[in-house]
Amino acid sequence: MSSKIVIDPITRIEGHLRVETEVANGQVINAWSTGTLFRGIEPILKNRDPRDAWMITQRVCGVCTYVHGITSIRAVENSIDPYFAVPENARVIRNILGGAQFVQDHIVHFYALHLLDWVDVTRALSAADMNAVVVADQAISSSRERDAAYFADVKQRLSDVATSGQLGPLANGYWGHSGYTNLSPEVCLIMMADYLEALRIQARIIKIHALLGGKNPHPQSMLIGGVSLDLVLDESQWLALYSELNTLSYEAKTFVDTYYLPDATAIASAYPEYRAIGGTNNLLCFGGVADLSSAGDQMFPRGAIFNRATGSVQAVNEAEITEHVARSWYEGSTALNPASGATNPTYTGLDLNDKYSWLKAPRYNGQPMEVGPLARVMVAYGLGIVPAITQLVGDFLASTGMTLPDMYSTIGRTAARAIETKFIADSMYSDWVNELMNRINPQLTTDTVGRVSFTLPSQPTCAGSFLNEAPRGALGHWVSYSSGGGNPQIVNYQMVVPSTWNFGPRDSNDVAGPVEQALVGTPVLNQQQPLEVLRTVHSFDPCIACAVH
Template sequence: MRGAWAPPANQLETPTVSTKRISIDPVTRIEGHLRIDCDIRDGKVVDAWSSGQMWRGIETILSGRDPRDAWLYTQRICGVCTTVHAICSVRAVENALGLEIPLNAQLLRNLIMAAHGIHDHIVHFYQLSALDWVDVVSALDADPQATATLAQGLSNWPNNSAAHFAEVQGRVRKFVAGGQLGIFAHGYWGHPAMKLPPAANLMAVAHYLEALDYQRRANQIVAILGGKTPHIQNLAVGGVANAINPDEQSALNMERLAYVRTLMDELGGFVREVYLPDVTAIAGLYAAWLPYGEGVTHYLSAPDFPRDAKGTDFGMPGGYIPNADLARFHPLTHFGDPYFEQNVKESIKHSWYQGDWTRSPYEEDTVPHYTDFNQEGAYSWVKSPSFAGLPAQVGPLANVLAMVAAGHEGTKRYLDLALARIAAVTGSAVPVTALHSTLGRHAARCVRTQVLYDMLLENYEALIANIAGGDYTSFNPPIFPKGEQMGFGFHEAPRGILSHWIVIENGKIKNYQAVVPSTWNAGPRNQDDARGPYEAALIGNPVLDEERPLEVLRTVHSFDPCLACAIHLHDNERQRVIRVSTV
């Protein structure tokens, strides 16, 4: 499976006196507070520790509440990953009750999830990670005409003109002349690891600014269908709260749906003509980075975009791939799949909680026990999830590999296109195994965005057809029996597989746990002291300047960390846990 692009062996070397420890705290351009510690020797990372440095409070708050209200609370786990927690929460309760939802509700949820995912992926590449690869100051040296020639060779995007690039360059020049770089301040400009030519830097900066507008259009779709964003308002256990009537002004009607289609068309142009060309061009120009950042190669993803009321037929497949071996892919086939339910565990051996256990989320508790940073003991508020006893990498790379293994035609088509475009820049073939890398995660996220756009179109057409057939139903009322019910809901969120686990007793929440993508990826060493995905992916990473560890940020940012999601605790005693000082 490794081929020509195999990364360096992921082994911890014996430390010597030349080993230097660096600490990045906080890692910026993410949601939440993440600390990364690395041991550097001979210009490479030889060991790493990932530490969640913040508290949140959701799961304990839910104890004793009505399960129908949980989705409103869980959305507040994060200010970015809002809709994904809502959808997982209602799916968990519906799974516990064995409740099916109307097809219209399923399709509306799918539309919201697809638009949210596209929005998130665009924001991640341009606003959260592109500046690890793009030197903004270098763009001032670019020739706008040369930039236009480069961009027009990549796509037919209307704004790829010399006049537009000159206008953007002028705006950036004004920032610099004024003594500040505004939103581009505090970057590692001029770092020796920055390799793009000035024209490519100017093209990327221009598209960075355009991405701010096009991600907004994706959010408009979410707001129209979900009532608002962030924190949508239309979900319900049993379906959605959208009243559907093509002729009623106060309902979801054809006028609103027609506007959604207009936004979809505009969004699709940016995804095809800007995002895909930019990611593949940058990956090709940084081909020397393709061997770095592999880490954990056990991959886990969820099937999603259900086409039926039961959640047994999915537009995007998912499942488990052990040790990067696509031939051993094990699909997840339905919302209550016991293979998933029985294999997910979380460990607190290296986390700041009381005890030392590895348990199913159904059986977990969350009792804090802070002991300061101890790399041999506890050093993070994040737990350590495992699947079948092993760490697993989650996210767009896991999702794309699972869809390829499942034979998903759209994914294979877009992946072939992306690899061909990268190869056109490098001048040599790029195998699928190159995806096991820092840049591979970016390429996979771009491929997934193309598939998400296909899902947006498919579910829109299905919804229109269903309404045209006279079906306006959007909600089935839930019934809570006496006794105990257990269930989980999963969703392939932008950062990877998200699952919520609930135990209901006599109509009230007895226990609630969320196992989120950044918990899978940012977790510390597990019960067997195996590194989590962030930690493992950093081993062998080059570091040219220990005072400016840009390369560490490149690999960590490629996962799209969200520490607000990874940590969700609550102190019932309301004691002060930590004080943050600006002095």
């Protein structure tokens, strides 16, 4: 006999998500993912100037801000010229802005949104010997330099929160659950110390958006043709900018090396059972994160993996992307390519046998596809053309005792996010910041070009698209607009975003979406505290505001 578990809302995510599971014999046998709030950015964009779309699409989310803006800009640029090229200065600035978003976003996810799925806060308070905590801290990462007094202070701060009655984000955890006992009290206290450190460092990292983008969220320095920054700097201004960018990128790299990657390694080592839980079969990466040259060489390569065949990465054909709405609250029942897609809401009530979500159901080549860090890392590893990723994956597997097939799991997904964060943070510090500074250093160059002029096509109907990667995975924007008469207006705008791929419902063939598939087989020890379900759901880093744009 089976029973149902409904978690509504899922907390520690962005947006509104409901997950219902059917449990029999102590494990999930079926799952349904429901986005519960419609937003309608795509209809809002109709009849607006395509040159303004990037400012509006940034408002899809307060987290994935920059990446929606730049993807919109690139879609319009591609409508002007499929080979549209921005100045090198703009390319590098765009890379730094994007890299900062990825690194900051992944740190926030691991510590603020996902860590408490693995760490029991109340267990941290039972750590008694602070010298033993220091020893355990050094075992996780030998580069850490924290003493007993430091950890005593962290414990006292946690105790003050616990006794205050004002627990905030710590109020809704399943504390005391037997699934938390894999970590000792000492390690739990260490992880909570790192939780607090992450709150500080994420604010520092995203200051890069204030320097190069004007503010965060929703940077303002982008535009079609490049960036709006004035790059005419005297020597003192150049030195000040270089010093700040260098310091911030170094702090980001150092935190990832000293805390994030070691902590992710420790979690993966402590929870080996999650190497066989929460996996999907198909992975999709649109490629991107950064353009490494004006020729368009991408930091992460594009590719698709089917049936976990990591060594057989397939090329991606944009024409094979479709969105199903048979089980979603939209008009129509035909799966459409986004270039001709429609977003016409029609709510009919939640019915798991019919329509039950505001998310559409994207498919590639007719298949549900997981997108995100795991897809990026496994596609790069499978192609073997990104040596740094190959090395990082190999090192992580060796340090945890995992095998490559273990990556197709809840813990593998979490590991991939940490692996790519190191790759991006290293690139920002060692390459991109120095590249930009060498380009605008008044002693080395007089290149101040940050943008090029452009003219929108004059034909009656124009169209463009761009496939990119957001922190949570594959992102595509499609725009069509009328350009006659000097008054360009958007006719149709469609976005297929990462959490739509991951959290979309069943399609017209009744095939479940990725997270619905990933939850099947998950053991549930206590149906009143379905911690195991949350671990897998959170490992995808849901951004449901994006998903129901």
